[in-house]
Each structure stands twice: as C-alpha cells, then as structure tokens.
Amino acid sequence: MPSEKKISSASDCISFMQAGCELKKVRPNSRIYNRFFTLDTDLQALRWEPSKKDLEKAKLDISAIKEIQLGKNTETFRNNGLADQICEDCAFSILHGENYESLDLVANSADVANIWVSGLRYLVSRRKQPLDFMEGNQNTPRFMWLKKVFEAADIDGNGIMLEDTSVELIKQLNPTLKESKIRLKFKEIQKSKEKLTTRVTEEEFCEAFCELCTRPEVYFLLVQISKNKEYLDANDLMLFLEAEQGVTQITEDMCLDIIRRYELSEEGRQKGFLAIDGFTQYLLSPECDIFDPEQKKVAQDMTQPLSHYYINASHNTYLIEDQFRGPADINGYVRALKMGCRSIELDVNDGSDNEPILCNRNNMTTHLSFRSVIEVINKFAFVASEYPLILCLGNHCSLPQQKVMVQQMKKVFGSKLYTEAPLPSESYLPSPEKLKRMIIVKGKKLPSDPDVLEGEVTDEDEEAEMSRRMSVDYNGEQKQILLCRELSDLVSICKSVQYRDFELSMKSQNYWEICSFSETEASRIANEYPEDFVNYNKKFLSRIYPSAMRIDSSNLNPQDFWNCGCQIVAMNFQTPGPMMDLHTGWFLQNGGCGYVLRPSIMRDEVSYFSANTKGIVPGVSPLVLHIKIISGQNFPKPKGACAKGDVIDPYVCIEIHGIPADCSEQRTKTVQQNSDNPIFDETFEFQVNLPELAVIRFVVLDDDYIGDEFIGQYTIPFECLQPGYRHVPLRSFVGDVMEHVTLFVHIAITNRSGGGKPQKRSLSVRMGKKVREYTMLRNIGLKTIDDIFKIAVHPLREAIDMRENMQNAIVSVKELCGLPPIASLKQCLLTLSSRLITSDNTPSVSLVMKDNFPHLEPLGAIPDVQKKMLAAYDLHILMVQNGC
Numbered sequence: 001m002p003s004e005k006k007i008s009s010a011s012d013c014i015s016f017m018q019a020g021c022e023l024k025k026v027r028p029n030s031r032i033y034n035r036f037f038t039l040d041t042d043l044q045a046l047r048w049e050p051s052k053k054d055l056e057k058a059k060l061d062i063s064a065i066k067e068i069q070l071g072k073n074t075e076t077f078r079n080n081g082l083a084d085q086i087c088e089d090c091a092f093s094i095l096h097g098e099n100y101e102s103l104d105l106v107a108n109s110a111d112v113a114n115i116w117v118s119g120l121r122y123l124v125s126r127r128k129q130p131l132d133f134m135e136g137n138q139n140t141p142r143f144m145w146l147k148k149v150f151e152a153a154d155i156d157g158n159g160i161m162l163e164d165t166s167v168e169l170i171k172q173l174n175p176t177l178k179e180s181k182i183r184l185k186f187k188e189i190q191k192s193k194e195k196l197t198t199r200v201t202e203e204e205f206c207e208a209f210c211e212l213c214t215r216p217e218v219y220f221l222l223v224q225i226s227k228n229k230e231y232l233d234a235n236d237l238m239l240f241l242e243a244e245q246g247v248t249q250i251t252e253d254m255c256l257d258i259i260r261r262y263e264l265s266e267e268g269r270q271k272g273f274l275a276i277d278g279f280t281q282y283l284l285s286p287e288c289d290i291f292d293p294e295q296k297k298v299a300q301d302m303t304q305p306l307s308h309y310y311i312n313a314s315h316n317t318y319l320i321e322d323q324f325r326g327p328a329d330i331n332g333y334v335r336a337l338k339m340g341c342r343s344i345e346l347d348v349n350d351g352s353d354n355e356p357i358l359c360n361r362n363n364m365t366t367h368l369s370f371r372s373v374i375e376v377i378n379k380f381a382f383v384a385s386e387y388p389l390i391l392c393l394g395n396h397c398s399l400p401q402q403k404v405m406v407q408q409m410k411k412v413f414g415s416k417l418y419t420e421a422p423l424p425s426e427s428y429l430p431s432p433e434k435l436k437r438m439i440i441v442k443g444k445k446l447p448s449d450p451d452v453l454e455g456e457v458t459d460e461d462e463e464a465e466m467s468r469r470m471s472v473d474y475n476g477e478q479k480q481i482l483l484c485r486e487l488s489d490l491v492s493i494c495k496s497v498q499y500r501d502f503e504l505s506m507k508s509q510n511y512w513e514i515c516s517f518s519e520t521e522a523s524r525i526a527n528e529y530p531e532d533f534v535n536y537n538k539k540f541l542s543r544i545y546p547s548a549m550r551i552d553s554s555n556l557n558p559q560d561f562w563n564c565g566c567q568i569v570a571m572n573f574q575t576p577g578p579m580m581d582l583h584t585g586w587f588l589q590n591g592g593c594g595y596v597l598r599p600s601i602m603r604d605e606v607s608y609f610s611a612n613t614k615g616i617v618p619g620v621s622p623l624v625l626h627i628k629i630i631s632g633q634n635f636p637k638p639k640g641a642c643a644k645g646d647v648i649d650p651y652v653c654i655e656i657h658g659i660p661a662d663c664s665e666q667r668t669k670t671v672q673q674n675s676d677n678p679i680f681d682e683t684f685e686f687q688v689n690l691p692e693l694a695v696i697r698f699v700v701l702d703d704d705y706i707g708d709e710f711i712g713q714y715t716i717p718f719e720c721l722q723p724g725y726r727h728v729p730l731r732s733f734v735g736d737v738m739e740h741v742t743l744f745v746h747i748a749i750t751n752r753s754g755g756g757k758p759q760k761r762s763l764s765v766r767m768g769k770k771v772r773e774y775t776m777l778r779n780i781g782l783k784t785i786d787d788i789f790k791i792a793v794h795p796l797r798e799a800i801d802m803r804e805n806m807q808n809a810i811v812s813v814k815e816l817c818g819l820p821p822i823a824s825l826k827q828c829l830l831t832l833s834s835r836l837i838t839s840d841n842t843p844s845v846s847l848v849m850k851d852n853f854p855h856l857e858p859l860g861a862i863p864d865v866q867k868k869m870l871a872a873y874d875l876h877i878l879m880v881q882n883g884c
Contacts, residue, residue, distance in 0.1 A: 007111075008214035008276075009140070010223070010230065013119030014039065023048075023116075024106040026091075030081035037105070037116075043123060046094075060096060060103060066835075067095040068120045070113065073818040074102040089628070089681045092117050093818070100835075100865045110681030114220040118228075125228040141231055142275045145265035146206045149173070159202055166200040166208070173264075173277075174213045176634050176740040181676070185212055215677055217631050217744065218280050221725065231273040234259065243826045245288075245724035258282060283727060283744075290726035290747065291588065291716060298591040302387070305428035306435070306493075307511075307541050308603045310562060311390070312587045312594035313343035315545050315570035318358050318368060319553065327366035328359045330376055336573050337380040340587055342387060342594035343442075343543075343568050346373065347394035348405060356401045356408075370405060374412045381416070381439060385593040388418070388435035390494060390568070392543070393443040399454060399484050406486040413439050419492050422512035428539060429493055429511055432595050442494035442514060442543075444483055456480040458498065494541070502532040505540065514541040517566075518548070519556045526564045530611040534602055537565030545570045555579035558586070559657045563611040563693065565602045576734045578697070578713075582657055584735055585715025586695055599692040608778065614661050617690045618778075621751060625696075625718070626822045627654055628683040628746040629668050630725075635675040635741060638702050638709030639733075648675045649703040650711060652743065656686050658694035658718075670703040694718035698728055698743055712741055723747050748822035751807060802882060809876040816869045832869060845870070853877050 007013060020038035025048070027033070035048040044062055051058035072091045077083050089110035094103040107113035153169050154161050161169075167182045185208045186200060193204075200208075225240045226232045232240070234255040241247040241255070256272050262285065263269045263278035274282065282288065314336040320329045336344055348370055351357035359367035381389045397405065409417060418438040444457040459479040478498070492512070499505065499515040509515075517525070522544045525533055536542070544561045546554075553572040557579055561569045571583045590596050601609045601619060608618065616622055629652045637648055651670040656662055664686050671678035688694045696718060700711040712730030728743040777793060779786045814823050817831040836845050836856070844866065845856045855877060856870055 006211050006214055007115055007118075007216045008210045008219060010119065010122045010228075013115050013122065014043065016115050017119045021112060022108070026076055026080055026086070026104040026106060028076055028079045032080075032082060032106075039119070039123075046120075060094065062120075062123050064096045065094055065120065065124050066097070066100055067818065068117050068124065069093045069095065069818045070117050071820050073815070073820055074104055076102055076104040078815075088683050088820075089113065094120065095818070098863050100863075111216065111679055114216070114681075118220050118223045122223065122228045141265060141268055141273065142210070142277065143206055144267065145275070145277075146209055147202060148265075150202045150205050154202075160199045161205075163198045163200055166205050169205075170209055170212065173209065177212055178676075182208070182212060213280075214276060215280060215631065215633075215744075217679060217681070218283060219276055222276055222279050231268070231275045232259075232279060233273050237274060239826075239830070243824050243830070246722065258287075283725060284742070288724075288726055290714075290722055290728050290745065292720045292722050295589045295717075295720045296591060298593050300590045300595075300597040302433040302595065303431045304597060304603070305431060305539075306388075307429050307537065307539055307567060308598055309432060309567060310586070310596040310598060311343050311568045312339070312341045312583075313390075313543070313568040313570045314341045314573050315345060316347075316360075316553070316572060317341075317344040318347070318373070319360060319572070320574045321553070328368045329366075330368055330373065332574065333373060333376050334380055337377070337389075338384055339573065339584070340384040340592045340594040341573070342385060343390040343392060343570070344377070345392045345394060345570070346370075347396065349396045350398050350401050354401060354404060356397050356405050371408050371412070374409060377439075378412050378416070382437050385591075385595075386436050387432040387593050387595050388438045388440055390440045390442055392570075393441055395443060395481070395483070395487065396459075399482055402484045402487045406484075406490060409441075409490065417441070417490065419490055422493050422510070424510075427511060429541070440492070440494050441490045443491045443496055444488070445491045445495045446483055446485060446488040450485075453485045454482055457483045502529060502536055505536060509540060511539055514543060516543040516545060519544060519546050519550075522561055522564075522566065526560060526611055530564060531608070533564040533566075534609050534611060537567065538603060538605065541568060542566040543568040543570065546572060555583075558583050559693075559695070562586075563659050565598060565611075567598075581697060581713055581715045581731075581735070582695055585697065586717055589717045589720050599690065601690075611659065613659050613689070615689065616661075617659070620690055622687055622689045623691050624750050625656075625686045625688055625721075626683065626746075626748040626750065627686070627696075629654070629680045630744040630746060631680060632671075632678045632700065633676070633727075633740065633742045633744065635678070635700060635711050636738065637675070638711055646675075647673050648711070649673060650675065650678050650700055651703055652680060653699040653701065654684055654686075655697040655699065656688065656694060657697065658688065659690050661689045662686075662694050688718060691718045696721070698730075698745075700730060700743065712738055714743070721747050721749070723749060750822055802879075805882075806876075806879040809872070809879045812872040813869075813876050816872050832873065835866065835869065851881065853881055 007016070017037075017039035018041060020036055022034055023037045025033045025035045035051070037046060037048045039046055045059045046062065047059040049058060070092050071088050072078070072083055072086060074093045074095075077086070077091060077093070080086075086106050087110070090107045090113050092105055092107070092113050094105070095101070096103065105116070107116065149169070150161075151157075153165065163183070163186055166186065167179055170182050171177060171179065186198075186204065189204050189207055190198070222232065223230065225244070226236045229236075234252045237255040237258060238250055238252060241250045259272055259274045259278070260269050262282040263274050264281070265275065265278075268275055268278065286293075317336050318328045318330075318332045320332050320335075321327065333344060346358060348356050348358055351367065351369065356370035357367040358370060358373055377389075377391070395402065395405075416437060416439045418435060418440045446452055446455045446457070457480065459481045495510075495513045497509065497513045497515060499517060499521075505515070522542075542565075544556070544566050546556050550556075550572075553575045555572050555575055555577065556569070558569040558571065559582060569583075571580060573580070587594060587596065601607045601617065632650060632652070635648060635650050637646060649670050649672050652668045654666050656664045666684045666686075668680040668682045671680060694717070695715060697713060697715040699713045702709040702711055710733055712732060714728045714730050725744070725746050728745055730738050730741045730743065732738055777789055777796075810825065811821070813825075813828050813832075814821060817823075817828050817835075819827055819831060836843055838844050843859065844862050845858050848855045848857050856873060858866075858870065862870075
C-alpha cells in the first residue's frame with residue numbers, strides 16, 4: 001500500500017490548506033461548531049463554511065493576521081466550559097486586527113494543527129512573495145545539497161542512476177532507514193509517474209529522500225523557531241538554546257560551531273545555517289540527550305557521612321540465574337562492579353583442600369574458589385567508581401578456613417582493606433571521599449578483648465534465619481557460629497548487629513554498627529514507624545535484602561525503602577524488569593559512582609519527614625513536571641511477538657515513582673501500525689512534591705488484544721532531566737541501549753503557580769478564589785525554643801505572599817502574551833516585543849530605566865490589548881522591585 005505523504009516543506013503545508021479540512025471553531029460559553037476551512041488559491045484569504053454570514057464575510061484576510069498561537073492560550077479557550085475536553089496540542093488560535101481578536105480552532109490531530117500553524121505563519125511572514133517562493137521550491141538549500149550529493153554519485157553524469165545505487169546512497173545519509181522502505185518509496189514515485197524503468201532521476205532521488213528522511217514534528221519545530229524559514233541561522237539557534245533548552249551563557253560563536261559540526265551541506269557550514277537534516281542530527285546527538293551531562297560526572301557533595309548516601313547494592317552477587325537452582329558464576333561480580341555496584345555479597349563455605357568456596361547451597365554442582373572471587377573483585381573494584389566498596393561477608397566456614405580467608409584477603413587486597421578502628425569520640429561514619437579506593441568488610445565482630453581468640457556470634461545466614469523464624473518451632477533464638485579473632489579484626493565500621501527496636505537503637509547502637517532487615521520486616525517497620533525509620537537512618541546504615549520467598553530471584557521495589565532513607569537496598573542484578581530498571585536508572589546520577597546523596601530533609605538532625613507523606617512535604621516547594629510525548633523512532637518488533645507479523649501498534653506509558661503522593665502513571669493513545677516514526681503529540685502534567693526522590697520511567701509497549709508486549713524503556717531521576725526538546729534513548733528488557741531507538745519529548749518544569757491545567761474562569765476570579773498554603777511551624781514541646789520561633793510566623797507569611805504575588809504576575813504576563821504556563825520569561829519578552837512594533841516597523845513604546853529596573857512607556861496612543869500587556873508587565877516589575 002502507498003504510504004501517506006509526509007509534510008517536508010512549506011509548499012506541502014500550503015497544498016494541504018488549499019485542499020482544506022474540517023476544523024472545530026470554538027466560541028465562548030461552551031459553543032463549538034464544525035466548519036470546513038480552506039485557503040484561497042491566490043493565498044490571500046482563509047475561508048470557512050457552512051456559515052450564517054455572507055460568503056464574503058466568512059473569511060479572514062491573511063493580511064489582517066497578527067499572530068498564530070499553538071495551544072489553548074486565549075481568553076476564548078479559558079472561558080469555554082468544554083475547554084478541558086479539548087486536546088492542548090490540537091488547539092490553535094489566529095489573532096487578527098488591531099485589537100488582536102482571536103479565531104480559535106481545534107484540529108482532529110496535533111499533526112493537522114501543526115500544518116495549519118506552520119503554513120499560516122509562513123504566509124504571514126512572506127505576505128509579499130509567497131508565490132515566488134513556491135515556484136522556486138527546488139532551489140532551497142536542502143535541494144541544492146541533495147543535487148550535489150546525487151551528482152557526486154552519478155559517475156556517468158547522465159542524470160540517472162541505478163535504483164540499487166540510490167538505495168545505498170540514501171542509507172549512507174540515513175543509516176536508520178530500512179532498505180525495503182526505501183525501495184517501496186521509489187516504486188511509489190515511479191508508479192505515480194507511470195514509469196516502467198527502475199532507474200532513478202535526480203528529481204526522484206530528492207523527492208524520495210525528503211519524504212523518507214523528513215520527520216514532520218522536527219520540520220514544524222524548525223519552522224517555528226526559525227521565524228518561518230526552512231533553516232536556522234546562528235541567532236535562531238541561540239534563542240532556541242536559551243529559551244527552550246535552558247542553556248546559559250550561549251554565544252554566537254558556540255552556535256556557529258554547532259552548525260559547522262551538524263550541518264550536512266558545505267554551503268550551510270560556510271554561510272552559517274542549519275537545515276532540517278542537520279537540525280535533526282543535532283537533536284539526536286548526545287548534546288540534546290534528556291540526561292543532564294553534569295550528572296554524568298560526580299556532582300554531589302561526597303564529604304558527608306556514609307549514612308547520608310544511597311548505596312548501589314547487589315544481593316547474591318555470585319548468581320546470574322535464580323537463587324533456587326542457578327549456578328555460582330564469577331561473571332556476576334564482574335557485571336555488578338561494572339554497573340557501579342558498591343555493596344556486594346560473598347556467602348563463603350568450607351571447601352575441599354582447606355580452600356574456602358562460594359556456591360549456591362541449592363545447587364552445589366558448581367562453586368567458585370574464594371581466592372578467585374576476591375582476585376576478580378580486586379581487579380574490577382574501582383573500574384566504574386573510586387568510592388568505597390562494601391563486602392557483605394556471609395561467613396559459614398570453620399575456624400581454619402576463616403583464617404585462610406583472612407590470609408587471602410590481606411594478600412589480594414593489601415592496603416585497600418579498611419581496618420582502622422572507629423573513634424568513639426566521633427558520632428558519624430567517615431565520608432565516601434575519605435574512604436576512596438577502600439574495601440570495607442561487613443560482618444560479625446568479637447568483643448574487643450584481645451585475649452579472646454575466638455568466640456560465638458550469631459549466624460549471618462539470612463535465608464536460613466528467615467526459614468527458622470517462619471517455622472512453628474521457632475523460639476526466638478538465633479543459630480550461633482564460631483568466629484576467629486583474625487576475621488573479626490578485618491571488620492571495622494560495618495559491624496553487623498541485630499535490630500531490636502528504634503528506642504533501644506537510638507540509645508545504645510554505635511554509629512559503626514549496621515542492621516540488616518529482611519524485605520518483610522523492613523516493610524512492616526516502614527508502615528508502622530515511618531518517621532522513626534527515617535530518623536534512624538540519619539546516623540546508622542540499614543541494609544534491606546529480598547524475602548527468602550522470592551525463589552525466582554524477583555526484585556523488591558527499592559523505592560519503598562529509599563523513601564525511608566534505607567541506604568543499602570540489595571537487588572538481584574540477574575533479574576531484569578521494572579524494579580531493576582528503577583534501581584539502574586536511579587544510580588545513573590552522580591556519575592554512576594554508586595553513591596547518591598539523600599535529600600537534606602532526610603539528613604538534617606532537626607528536620608521532620610515521614611515516608612508515608614500523602615501531600616506537600618514541609619519545607620519543600622512542589623514542582624509541576626510537563627512532559628510532551630511527541631514521537632518515537634525506529635521501534636523494534638517485541639521479542640517473541642508473532643501474531644501480528646511485522647506490524648506494531650505502539651503507545652507510551654509515563655510512570656512517576658517516589659513518595660506515595662508523587663506516584664502516578666499516564667499513557668498516550670495507541671498509534672496504529674507505525675514503528676518507524678509514530679506521532680503521539682500528547683502532553684501530561686505531574687505534581688512532584690519531593691523532586692529529589694522522584695524517578696521517571698518511560699515505557700513503550702505494543703498494544704495487543706492478547707497482552708501488551710514490551711518494546712523499550714528508559715528510567716531517569718527527576719533531578720537529571722534536561723528541559724526542552726530531548727531524545728530519550730530506549731533500553732531493552734535486559735537494560736541494553738538499543739541503537740537508533742528513541743522517544744522525542746519536550747520537558748518543562750514549573751512551580752505550581754506556573755503550571756496546571758487551563759482554568760475555566762478568568763484570571764482575576766481565579767486569583768481571588770485561590771487558597772494560599774502557608775508554611776506552618778510545629779511546636780516541639782520546649783517552651784523557650786517554641787517562643788523564639790513564634791516570631792518567624794509573620795515574616796514567613798509575608799515571604800510566601802510575596803512569592804505567590806510574583807508568580808501570579810508572571811502568569812498574567814504569559815496569558816496576555818498567549819503563551820502556555822511552561823513558557824520562559826525570555827519567550828514572554830520576545831512575544832511582547834513583537835506586539836509593540838507598529839505597522840511601519842517602529843516601536844510603540846520606549847524602554848526607561850527607573851531605580852535600575854526596566855520600565856516600558858507608551859509613545860502615544862496604543863490599542864487596549866497593548867495597554868493590558870504593559871499593565872501586566874509593570875505589575876511584574878513592581879513585584880520584582882518589592883522582592884528586592
């Protein structure tokens with residue numbers, strides 16, 4: 001079947017508009033009408049029918065159009081009772097006349113809305129010469145470059161080449177394209193021209209390339225930011241990077257350097273413009289990755305106590321299959337350490353010939369020598385991270401073989417072994433910075449009496465202990481084993497002790513002692529004593545290990561325990577899936593060093609935080625995350641899927657993980673039968689109350705009536721998101737990066753006043769009705785301290801009022817500029833400046849500095865709409881002055 005023709009130029013947009021389509025015309029008071037809109041053949045007017053008006057009145061002259069806005073950003077949309085049912089990305093408004101009256105329309109898809117917006121903007125910007133441009137479409141920079149590419153490959157100089165040669169040439173220019181798709185496109189073009197030959201002309205080559213390699217969503221973006229040109233110059237790129245991408249301190253030279261590196265044509269590189277193909281390459285480059293490059297290196301304070309960090313931890317590290325029957329494998333350690341794991345487990349048993357071994361006691365057929373394991377650990381310990389590595393030693397050996405373990409560790413690890421005795425005068429553990437390149441042994445320890453050369457300690461066999469506790473004969477006593485002094489002395493700041501209760505721990509537990517909790521026990525404590533668990537973890541290390549009932553080595557949800565401040569949540573690295581995705585994504589931050597600093601509210605001694613917080617976190621300003629899923633690229637067929645052949649019907653799920661108040665999930669619509677470049681164009685909003693603990697997971701699935709199949713996913717901490725237009729590199733089910741498989745998204749983060757859904761009521765009413773939330777002070781029961789802090793109530797209230805007034809003033813400016821809540825102040829100023837220019841291209845206002853603040857004063861009479869905008873601007877400046 002012939003494929004649908006893509007929009008790849010302004011002429012495509014105008015041809016579509018001339019053919020016409022149905023749009024919904026929106027009026028105030030919940031009125032919406034279906035109308036058929038067309039563009040006149042002479043490109044001078046927009047018409048619609050049916051209409052009660054005279055035919056000559058049911059039109060809008062292109063010359064009267066002032067602006068075209070995408071989205072629901074006019075008073076008509078805000079006051080329409082059905083606005084919430086209208087998709088933001090399908091709505092657009094045409095502002096016309098001196099008072100900027102609005103014609104508000106809704107397309108049946110975001111793609112159609114983009115076509116009308118791009119086409120109308122192009123016509124408005126070129127009112128005097130659109131026909132000339134249309135006739136010279138073949139002379140655009142892109143076509144000139146493609147002609148040169150074709151001529152260079154046309155060795156004979158006949159202006160034609162073999163189809164095989166053309167296919168290979170397009171694949172060189174765009175490696176992501178499938179050969180079958182290129183050949184099909186040539187067949188479509190040749191059939192439309194009723195050609196029998198398979199030789200390709202220069203014109204056919206250019207047409208095929210443009211249709212195959214133009215992503216409409218990127219084309220619409222380029223036209224928007226280039227002020228309706230079909231390429232970007234350095235100034236366009238600079239504004240894009242500052243206003244949309246959040247890049248600071250950008251210069252023209254930096255933009256020219258980007259153009260030189262990504263523009264494909266020699267002419268473009270010399271003249272300093274970036275056409276659609278170079279712009280697409282730039283957006284796909286690492287420079288536009290969604291992950292903040294600052295977080296690809298160690299970016300957090302590493303001088304805090306060890307207990308203030310989340311630590312990347314592995315459970316049953318020696319396994320690469322399930323714990324019930326999987327064999328021990330040395331590659332389990334290699335994989336974990338290369339992934340930045342900083343806490344690994346060694347379950348050591350007696351072996352033959354006085355050689356300790358590691359093995360799965362459910363599968364004794366394979367085992368690893370203890371020496372070979374620690375040699376591998378020594379080799380890979382600090383490849384991915386130079387911060388301390390914790391060895392969780394499960395000792396099940398006899399005294400003689402314990403001594404062999406000690407000898408081997410001292411010989412292999414040498415000075416890397418951290419054996420310094422903790423100082424009783426200190427209150428907290430050393431920092432990761434101080435413990436760089438050190439190996440810390442976690443295990444049982446004998447009393448400090450040097451005359452005691454061996455003694456009994458409780459067994460570290462967690463699975464066996466859990467089994468005993470669950471048995472009917474369990475009497476509360478733990479199994480005892482003998483421990484030698486030499487092995488005890490290797491344990492310094494990670495002495496294993498048993499948890500009793502928080503009251504006892506806070507009184508008598510030493511800061512160098514660590515408790516291990518089973519998943520079941522930790523879940524109970526987290527539910528019953530969430531505040532106490534957080535406070536406990538401010539000083540002491542907690543290690544959580546999966547339930548013994550997980551015989552398939554499935555993973556617990558680490559977020560449940562991170563919310564309580566638990567530092568070492570041990571994961572089964574051999575088992576992929578959503579929980580391991582969360583863990584892997586979380587530890588990508590801070591350079592992937594395996595240590596992530598906990599939020600200050602979970603570290604500070606005087607702070608209060610409950611893991612079960614259902615709403616706003618005291619002292620933390622909630623943020624609104626705006627995610628627009630624009631499109632997907634090169635989705636593979638799900639593994640094992642065969643019912644639908646090569647066809648897939650993808651959709652995208654966005655999951656927010658964090659404290660309970662932040663957990664949420666939303667999904668896009670399904671795009672039918674499109675794996676190459678499905679267009680979603682859907683926007684979602686999420687309120688995030690504790691951003692430092694939030695994780696975002698993008699999941700792409702194939703919609704199937706039998707059961708939705710996994711295509712790819714990407715998980716990223718909230719703090720690592722980059723704003724603007726970004727590509728998300730999807731990973732496979734086992735976590736591998738899939739080449740050329742991406743999601744194209746737009747990310748914006750605002751405070752609550754600058755975000756949220758469009759309201760139905762007017763701005764003044766909304767501001768009057770809004771109930772402000774003031775920071776409350778909590779009495780601690782000590783009268784002297786409570787009285788001191790009482791005097792802070794009024795200043796805090798004033799500060800919140802000032803902040804809210806400032807944010808409301810910004811909202812007013814954005815709304816009067818017809819911009820969405822996610823717009824930046826720079827975008828507001830750009831829109832404001834364009835509206836303050838008269839028809840003869842002179843400014844209608846002057847810039848006057850008063851008290852070092854920029855004020856705008858009108859130069860004569862100005863329309864009412866400009867007066868409103870200047871009033872909103874003045875109010876914003878006044879709020880800034882008051883704030884200073």
